[in-house]
Each structure stands twice: as C-alpha cells, then as structure tokens.
Amino acid sequence: xxxxxxxEGQVQVEQTRxxxxxxxxxxxxxxxxxxxxxxLELLRGYYGFAGRPGHEFVGVVEEADSPAWLGRRVxxxxxxxxxxxxxxxxxxxxxxxxRSVLGIVRHPGAFAExxxxxxxxxxxxxxxLPDDEAVFCExxxxxxxxxxxxxxxxxxxxxxLGDGKLxxxxxxxxxVGGAQVHLFGRHPEKIAIAERLGVQPAATGxxxxxxxxxxxxxxxxxxxxxxxxxxxxxxxxxxxxxxxLDMAPVIVNEISLIGSRCGRFAPALRLLASRKIDVxxxxxxxxxxxxxxxxxxxxxxxxxxxxxxxPLLEY
Amino acid sequence: xxxxxxxEGQVQVEQTRxxxxxxxxxxxxxxxxxxxxxxLELLRGYYGFAGRPGHEFVGVVEEADSPAWLGRRVxxxxxxxxxxxxxxxxxxxxxxxxRSVLGIVRHPGAFAExxxxxxxxxxxxxxxLPDDEAVFCExxxxxxxxxxxxxxxxxxxxxxLGDGKLxxxxxxxxxVGGAQVHLFGRHPEKIAIAERLGVQPAATGxxxxxxxxxxxxxxxxxxxxxxxxxxxxxxxxxxxxxxxLDMAPVIVNEISLIGSRCGRFAPALRLLASRKIDVxxxxxxxxxxxxxxxxxxxxxxxxxxxxxxxPLLEY
Numbered sequence: 001x002x003x004x005x006x007x008e009g010q011v012q013v014e015q016t017r018x019x020x021x022x023x024x025x026x027x028x029x030x031x032x033x034x035x036x037x038x039x040l041e042l043l044r045g046y047y048g049f050a051g052r053p054g055h056e057f058v059g060v061v062e063e064a065d066s067p068a069w070l071g072r073r074v075x076x077x078x079x080x081x082x083x084x085x086x087x088x089x090x091x092x093x094x095x096x097x098x099r100s101v102l103g104i105v106r107h108p109g110a111f112a113e114x115x116x117x118x119x120x121x122x123x124x125x126x127x128x129l130p131d132d133e134a135v136f137c138e139x140x141x142x143x144x145x146x147x148x149x150x151x152x153x154x155x156x157x158x159x160x161l162g163d164g165k166l167x168x169x170x171x172x173x174x175x176v177g178g179a180q181v182h183l184f185g186r187h188p189e190k191i192a193i194a195e196r197l198g199v200q201p202a203a204t205g206x207x208x209x210x211x212x213x214x215x216x217x218x219x220x221x222x223x224x225x226x227x228x229x230x231x232x233x234x235x236x237x238x239x240x241x242x243x244x245l246d247m248a249p250v251i252v253n254e255i256s257l258i259g260s261r262c263g264r265f266a267p268a269l270r271l272l273a274s275r276k277i278d279v280x281x282x283x284x285x286x287x288x289x290x291x292x293x294x295x296x297x298x299x300x301x302x303x304x305x306x307x308x309x310x311p312l313l314e315y
Numbered sequence: 316x317x318x319x320x321x322x323e324g325q326v327q328v329e330q331t332r333x334x335x336x337x338x339x340x341x342x343x344x345x346x347x348x349x350x351x352x353x354x355l356e357l358l359r360g361y362y363g364f365a366g367r368p369g370h371e372f373v374g375v376v377e378e379a380d381s382p383a384w385l386g387r388r389v390x391x392x393x394x395x396x397x398x399x400x401x402x403x404x405x406x407x408x409x410x411x412x413x414r415s416v417l418g419i420v421r422h423p424g425a426f427a428e429x430x431x432x433x434x435x436x437x438x439x440x441x442x443x444l445p446d447d448e449a450v451f452c453e454x455x456x457x458x459x460x461x462x463x464x465x466x467x468x469x470x471x472x473x474x475x476l477g478d479g480k481l482x483x484x485x486x487x488x489x490x491v492g493g494a495q496v497h498l499f500g501r502h503p504e505k506i507a508i509a510e511r512l513g514v515q516p517a518a519t520g521x522x523x524x525x526x527x528x529x530x531x532x533x534x535x536x537x538x539x540x541x542x543x544x545x546x547x548x549x550x551x552x553x554x555x556x557x558x559x560l561d562m563a564p565v566i567v568n569e570i571s572l573i574g575s576r577c578g579r580f581a582p583a584l585r586l587l588a589s590r591k592i593d594v595x596x597x598x599x600x601x602x603x604x605x606x607x608x609x610x611x612x613x614x615x616x617x618x619x620x621x622x623x624x625x626p627l628l629e630y
Contacts, residue, residue, distance in 0.1 A: 087544060095544030095568060149569065220562070229402060229410030235566050243562045247535070250574035251550050253410060254464065257573075259566040 002311065003112035004292040006043050007050045011293040018114050021063050025116040028059035028074060032131045033110045033309045035299040036139065037165065037215060038238065039103075043296060046238070047104065054110030054309075055103040056138045058131045064119055075137040077121040077265050078102040094262060111292060113311045123265050126273045135308065136279040137268050139166060143173040144271065145263030146211065146234055154178035156208040159226055160199075163190045165282065165305055166236055167213035171199045172277040179209070187303050193281045211236055217243050220257070229253040234260050282306045288313040317626065318427035319607040321358050322365045326608040333429050336378050340431040343374035343389060347446040348425045348624045350614040351454065352480065352530060353553060354418075358611060361553070362419065369425030369624075370418040371453040373446045379434055390452040392436040392580050393417040409577060426607060428626045438580050441588045450623065451594040452583050454481060458488040459586065460578030461526065461549055469493035471523040474541055475514075478505045480597060480620055481551055482528035486514045487592040494524070502618050508596045526551055532558050535572070544568040549575050597621045603628040 005012045021027040034056035042049040055078045061069040080100045081093030088096050102117065103109020125134045143166065147153070156179050160171040163185025171194040175181040183194050184202045191201060206228035212219040213236040220243055223233045235257055250257065271277060284305040287295035292309060299307040320327045336342040349371035357364040370393045376384040395415045396408030403411050417432065418424020440449045458481070462468070471494050475486040478500025486509040490496040498509050499517045506516060521543035527534040528551045535558055538548045550572055565572065586592060599620040602610035607624060614622040 092544060229407060235562060238563065238566055242559050244557050244559055247550060247558045247574070248553065250572070251553055251576055252574070254574045254576055256571050257565070258571045259562070259569045261566055261569055 001113035002289050003052055003108075004054065004289065004309075005051065006053055009043060009045065011043065011296045013290055013292050016112075019108060019116050021116050024065060024118050024120075026061045026069055026074075026119050026122060027063035028057075028076070028115050028117060029062050030057050030059045030110050030113060030115060030311055031073075032135045033057040033311075034135050034139075035295060035307045035309065040296070040300050041238065042104065049104070052108040052112060053103045054112070054115075055101070056135055057110035057115070058125060058134045059110075059115070061122070062114075066119060069119060069122065072122075073125045073127075073131075073134075074122045075125055075134055075265060075269065076102070076117040076123070078104070078138060078262060080107055080118060080121065111289065111309055113289070123269055125269070129269075129273050132283060132308075133272055133279050134269070136169070136282070136306070137265055137272060138262065139169050140173065140272060140277070140279070141263035141265050141268035142166065142236070142261065143169040143263070144267045145260050146170065146174065147177055147267075148263060149258060149260055150209065150232060150234070152178065153209060155180065157205075158182070159184060159207040159210040159223075160213060161185075161211065161219050161223055162213035162215060162237070163187050163194075164213060164215060167211075168194055168282060168305070169277070169279070170211050170213055170236065172197050173271065174211075175199045176271070176276045182207070190303070190305065193278055196278065197276075207231065209234065213237060220245055224249055224255060224257075227253070227255050230255070232256045232258055234258050236260050279306075283308060286310055286313065316428035317604050318367055318423075319369065319604065319624075320366065321368055324358060324360065326358065326611045328605055328607050331427075334423060334431050336431050339380060339433050339435075341376045341384055341389075341434050341437060342378035343372075343391070343430050343432060344377050345372050345374045345425050345428060345430060345626050346388075347450045348372040348626075349450050349454075350610060350622045350624065355611070355615050356553065357419065364419070367423040367427060368418045369427065369430075370416070371450055372425035372430070373440060373449045374425075374430070376437070377429075381434060384434060384437065387437075388440045388442075388446075388449075389437045390440055390449055390580060390584065391417070391432040391438070393419070393453060393577065395422055395433060395436065426604065426624055428604070438584055440584070444584075444588050447598060447623075448587050448594050449584070451484070451597070451621070452580055452587060453577065454484050455488065455587055455592070455594070456578035456580050456583035457481065457551070457576065458484040458578070459582045460575050461485065461489065462492055462582075463578060464573060464575055465524065465547060465549070467493065468524060470495065472520075473497070474499060474522040474525040474538075475528060476526065476534050476538055477528035477530060477552070478502050478509075479528060479530060482526075483509055483597060483620070484592070484594070485526050485528055485551065487512050488586065489526075490514045491586070491591045497522070505618070505620065508593055511593065512591075522546065524549065528552060535560055539564055539570060539572075542568070542570050545570070547571045547573055549573050551575050594621075598623060601625055601628065
C-alpha cells in the first residue's frame, strides 16, 4: 500500500506492506485524512518523531474481530491505552502513561491506505454526516475538551487567540456552547467563518476565559494579560520551545493556566452531526496521498486552513 | 512614632508622625508584627517598592468610628478595596483593580507603632489566642486560600515543595484539612514541626496536587514533573524573575497551574483558634521595632523561620 513517512524533515511517499491487524484491532481502509499542525511539528522534529503520521481520518472497516464493524464507516480515538493502570481505571485512558498514539507515538498513522486501531477506539459515523465533515472529529474533540475540563461556559466572556484551524474550531464550539466568544486573529476571511455563528471580533476589556491557540510562545503572556482576576487561561498551543513567562500577574490575579489536549470523540461527533458548526468552510485544499509532499507544503503556508489527503483521489 | 522605611535596599528606622485616621478607618496600635518573605523582596525592589512595609500584625484599636471597636485586639485584612467595582461586587475585593495593600501598595504598613485600616477589614482576636499565634493570621490565610480555590482535598495525595515559612504553614493547613501531605525541603528540623501533625516526608510517585512554595524559579518545573495527568499545581512562590517553563508536559498531561495569593482572614483565625496547627514553633526570633535592620538581616538568613517585631520590646 501507499504510505507517508516523515524522516529528517522530509515528507516521503513509499510503497509498504499493509499493516497486520492485532487481535482486538480493526483494519481500516482510510477514505479521508486531515493534516494537523501537530503533523507539521512532527515534520520539524517535535517529539523526535520519525515514521508514519496522521491522526485525523475517516475510514471503512475491512477486518475486525466483531463482524458488526465490517463495512462500517468510522472515526477513531487516537490514544491506545493499556486499560489496566490506575489512570485508565479513572477513565483517563488518554493519559495512560504507557499509551501509544495514532500517528504520533509508536503507532503508524492515517496517512496511508490502511491503518489499524483497537475496536474499542472506533465510533460509527452517522450516515448523514459526509466524510468531509467527519474528518474534523479529532480537532473538534480537542475543542470540546475545553468543556470537559472547564464545565459549561454559558454567558461567560471568552477570548480565543489565534484564527488558525484549532482556534476557529474552538471559537465555534464555545460559542455554540453558550459562551460570548471573541476571536482574535489576523485573517478577516477566516474570522468570517466563525462570525457567521455569532462569534464576535477582537474587543478590549478582561475576559473570564482566554484560550491560547496562537501556536506561539508569545500567546500565553498575551492571554494572561487579557484575563480577569480568578479567570482561566486554556493552553491549546503545543509550542516546542520553552516559554518565558512572568508569573507575578498569574499569582497576584490568581489565574489558572490549564493545559488542554485531545478530547473524547463522542461529543464531537454529536456536535458535527448536529451541523451547528461549520467545518466545511475550513477546507482549504485536497490532495491524493501520492502528493503528500505538496499537501504538507500547502498546509504549512501562512494562513492555510485544513488540507485533506485522499488515498483514492486521482492526481 | 517609630516606623520602618525601606528605600534603595536599606532598612531605616525613623521618627515620623502618627498616621491620621480617615473616616471609616480605625487607628490601631501595633503590638506585634511579622516579617514575611514578601518584605524581603520589597527590600530588594520587588514592585519598585519604597516606603513602610509590614502586613502581618496584631494590634489594639485606639480610635474608630464605631465605639464597639475601641480597645479590641484585632488582626486585619490587608487589601483595601474600592467596594464599588464589578470585581468587588463579586466578593473579590482582594482583586479590586484600584485596591491598595497594607505595607505593599500605597498604604503604609505595620512595621510602625501605629497603622490605619478600614473598620470593615478588622477581625477581633479571640481572647484565648495569644498575639504570638494571632500574628500568623495573614500567612495562614494565604495557606487556607488553597482550600478556597481548589475545594476540599480530603484523601488527596499532596506534595508541598519548600519548607520555608509558607511551605510549613501550607503543609499543616492541608494536612489538617484531610489531605495526605508530603513536605519536600532541606531542613529536617523544620520539617519536624509539620511531621508532628502527620505530614509525611518527601516520597516518590505522582501527586494529585503539588504546591510550589520554594520561592525559586526552578520550583515550578519540578512541581509539574511531580504531578499526575489532570492534576493541579498551586503556585505560591512570588518570584521576581521571569520563569522559563517547558509547557509541553503541562499541555500533554492537561495539568492546571493555579496562581494563589492571599486569603480570607476569617477561616484562618478560626483555624488558629482551634489550635490544630503549630505556629508557635515557627517563631525564630523577636526584635524591638528600633532594631528592624537587624531583624530584617536575621529574617534573610538561610533557613530562618518567622522573625517578629515588637514595638514595645526593650532592646
């Protein structure tokens, strides 16, 4: 099968063996995959990564232990937890210390014609939800994670810093969840996507909650300066460099800085199926898997939104 | 009256006018005051401070609008809030943006024979609680603030980093509150004070909550590395320098970093009156007000616990 390999800063496309399905895993034919900023950072050597990336996908189950999965269109949770440790026992498999992670840590990713995942990680995609939207399930789950960690933000004044892919999704998810969201970014055409849902442009004053989705080391300091005493700053930027931060305002104003990563797929899939958020407008481009180097280059362009990889697309 | 003045890194004792009491304020004769690490940092120029420090005190009301206060032995909340802004309306006068702070921001402090404070800031000291213990109300309130922010920590595994004055109080307060506290420090004789209350020594493994009371920029990184996924790190160190921190583990493990400052006096006074914590063993030395330079030098010695200033003590 065709598969993408990242190594020493290069995107390669190679012919390789179809993965063998371990017991309990399903073999999934990938129909659509999305390039995430994390993939771009893996390419730059974040996590010392070399291997097959890709953790946003939709696919069809071709082999599984349970026949009920055969032929089902699915998305899949990306963390492969041990299931036996105290962290897993608390329902926090996403934090299992020995977990592997699809396309990120010790488990070959979705930028290939096939992948395997444990059947327990799979969720069937509702038939009314097209691949083009279901493929956003992972980043939408990352946005929904803010609700899981912070609870309802009904009526709260929220700033989202960064109008990249994740910032746009977060702004939409929190607005639909009842918050009064202001989106801070540099691209009016991107902010316009969220404004159609009632998200407001940048504004002054202090915020109850500020989400740093800038992807830059400077974003956190800015977020702290915009947050009211006892307010919360959600850190969604995975920045490889060390962050320099003046902690005095954090302590004096008793602000909480909350690290936030990936989330549960079920609420994200429900939200996508409700069609209350607009992910389709976020698709910037699509490439066949064989053109992965071009797709990565396109995704890395300043201001580019979601780039999709389609194994079956002709180039 | 005699009063202490910090200016350009020097501790001076000067004769000055007794403060005039504004309407709504009480005039309080200071009977005992404590030197806090913040005072040592003010001396080093933290906040660009020059003036009269001191925010830990016990005193007797000599003048007040309400005759009920006259002759009462009191402690007092250190934040002077406007009472009219949205922050004050939320009951967060300690975060009022235009507040002054006794001995820290635009309000002359307690290292003097007299101070003034709004009557609404005062709390009567129970007669059974001696000055030597009541003088700890402000730092005990800062420790109790962790309960106000994080809720009950019953049964949770808590690490307190730093066996200085604040670390020792935090370890005691959280242990008495039902947590399983481990105290990490370099001074066995200080840790012994907390161990008499059931606090345990340093241990391995991850903690539900880690409190950084090291007063050092390195403490925060260490605290993050000791905290379980989705755990909480309480930042109690006011470090003047900027902190360099690798945010990747904070985000990947979804840890919350919670700034924490001073707290409400009422629960602290109740806890002191209950005699469940041991503050008396934390008194390292006492000096008359006239010997404030020596008292500051003593307080700045490595490993020194609480140094008290007594206006009426003969030298």
